[in-house]
Amino acid sequence: MSFLAIDIGNTRLKWALYASPQPGSPMLAHGAQFLENIEKLAEHDWARLPATPGSMLGSNVAGDAMRHRVEEQMELWDIEPRWVASSAQAGGVTNGYDHPGRLGADRFVALIGARHHVLARMRGQTPRPALVVMVGTAVTVDALDAEGRFLGGLILPGHGIMLRSLEGGTAGLRVPTGEVREFPTNTSDALTSGGNYAITGAIERMHRHIVKRCGQEPVTLMTGGAGWKVSPALDIPHELIDSLIFDGLLALQAHRLAL
Ligand SMILES: Nc1ncnc2c1ncn2[C@@H]1O[C@H](COP(=O)(O)OP(=O)(O)O)[C@@H](O)[C@H]1O
Ligand SMILES: CC(C)(COP(=O)(O)O)[C@@H](O)C(=O)NCCC(=O)O
Numbered sequence: 001m002s003f004l005a006i007d008i009g010n011t012r013l014k015w016a017l018y019a020s021p022q023p024g025s026p027m028l029a030h031g032a033q034f035l036e037n038i039e040k041l042a043e044h045d046w047a048r049l050p051a052t053p054g055s056m057l058g059s060n061v062a063g064d065a066m067r068h069r070v071e072e073q074m075e076l077w078d079i080e081p082r083w084v085a086s087s088a089q090a091g092g093v094t095n096g097y098d099h100p101g102r103l104g105a106d107r108f109v110a111l112i113g114a115r116h117h118v119l120a121r122m123r124g125q126t127p128r129p130a131l132v133v134m135v136g137t138a139v140t141v142d143a144l145d146a147e148g149r150f151l152g153g154l155i156l157p158g159h160g161i162m163l164r165s166l167e168g169g170t171a172g173l174r175v176p177t178g179e180v181r182e183f184p185t186n187t188s189d190a191l192t193s194g195g196n197y198a199i200t201g202a203i204e205r206m207h208r209h210i211v212k213r214c215g216q217e218p219v220t221l222m223t224g225g226a227g228w229k230v231s232p233a234l235d236i237p238h239e240l241i242d243s244l245i246f247d248g249l250l251a252l253q254a255h256r257l258a259l
């Protein structure tokens with residue numbers, strides 16, 4: 001029975017259809033829509049799927065009104081919409097947030113996906129901590145220890161928000177996108193490099209915090225629509241995993257069915 005995974009961020013909805021709700025299940029189809037085009041899901045993206053979803057699980061950080069609009073698109077099928085709420089413990093992750101329910105569902109699900117990747121690649125050794133980076137509208141930089149405890153994480157503005165706030169708050173910073181340079185010599189490059197190094201600097205900082213706390217190098221996993229912009233300037237070994245949130249949703253759904 002096929003399974004639909006949905007990740008609603010503040011800019012885009014990403015979806016993927018899997019052959020079954022099991023980690024490692026083949027992806028049959030996938031896509032993304034900007035939130036302003038949500039009404040196109042039923043008539044475009046989901047009109048000619050290779051299989052009808054038998055169940056779904058989603059992560060949503062874009063608010064209840066957006067969730068309702070997506071649920072309307074799902075009326076195409078006879079399935080119950082289910083959405084992840086961050087909790088104190090799920091999918092092998094213990095949530096150390098002061099108020100576990102206030103952790104963004106996307107962060108919680110990505111941590112669960114990361115934990116599954118860490119456990120899958122142990123090969124007889126003990127598990128490693130993880131550093132989980134999501135580069136979307138905002139950037140999140142989250143720490144998971146070797147036991148699967150979420151230690152805490154950073155939230156910072158994404159590229160778009162940084163640039164727009166600088167443009168809005170100044171008279172002289174309205175320029176085209178530039179290149180990432182170590183020593184930028186024009187405004188475009190200075191802005192692009194500033195944003196990029198703000199993000200990679202925060203990641204490298206959290207990497208140091210994890211090594212100090214856990215006494216071990218973390219596995220660093222990066223995801224999100226703008227991960228490809230950050231990855232080339234990040235000086236620590238890392239892996240881009242586009243499907244990290246979907247991997248977490250698959251793990252949660254498989255776990256739910258096993259109960
Ligand atoms: N096709 C693209 N070309 C350039 N940048 C993109 C593209 N798709 C996404 N992005 C970048 O990724 C960000 C959105 O990533 P995404 O992971 O969908 O965010 P969110 O989860 O917050 O909705 C955008 O702000 C943009 O910077
Ligand atoms: C930090 C976020 C805005 C990231 O959203 P995104 O960039 O993926 O659209 C989202 O995870 C969120 O709203 N979190 C709730 C607050 C928190 O995690 O502390």
Ligand SMILES: [K+]
Nearest residue numbers: 009106134136
């Ligand atoms: K996201």
